[in-house]
Every structure is written in C-alpha cells, then in structure tokens.
Amino acid sequence: MFANELRLGNIVLEAGKPVALDVPKLISILKGNGSAFAPMPLTEDWLSGATYNDLEHEFTFPELSQWALDPEYKEIVFNGGYIATSAPVEYVHQLQNFFFVMTGEELELPVKAFQ
Helix, strand or coil: CCHHHCCCCCEEEECCEEEECCHHHHHHHHCCCCCCEEECECCHHHHCCCEEECCCCEEECCCCCCEEEECCCCEEEECCEECCCCCCCCEHHHHHHHHHHHHCCCCCCCHHHHC
C-alpha cells in the first residue's frame, strides 16, 4: 500500500483492526510513519452494499450501472468485458477509490461491524 493510493475515509488496518483514515492517520502515513497500517483485504463481507449476480459471478452496485467486480479474478468488468489495463482490486481502499472516481460519491462500508 502506497500513500498516493489513499484518501480520507479509506478503510485500512491499523494494528490489525479496520479503521477509516482521518487527517492525523493520513498525515502519519504521508510522513513515512505508516508501519502500523496495512491494506484491508477485500472479502465478500465488505461487499454488503453490492448484489451478487449468480449468472455472471460478479458483484454489482446500483450506482455503477455497467461496472461490476469479478471476485475470482479481482478485476473490474465493464459490460461483461475485462479492462485490459486494470490492476487487481484486492483491497477495500481500491474499491472505495474506484467507486468514488466513477460516481463522485463515497462508498459507504460498515467499518463498525468489523471492529
């Protein structure tokens, strides 16, 4: 996980527990003091706001009408076709960032449910 991947509100692990990044935490990481932080692996538990499509084997969000997440290959799919240049979406903050770029809105995830 690199500091330039992170935004306020991204969910990461701090000392093994999920936290949403606030200003002090983000500044600490930017200053190189991020050893207590790690990326939060993206699991199906974190996709509570998504709908699983059994036919396509993908998770979809209503706000991302033509986009889906393929959990097996950890790739974002557009209208059923893979994006050749996509990087794997393995962590919660990567999904949050993609969602924000595509919708301009924050992806609300239940951090408290995982603490």
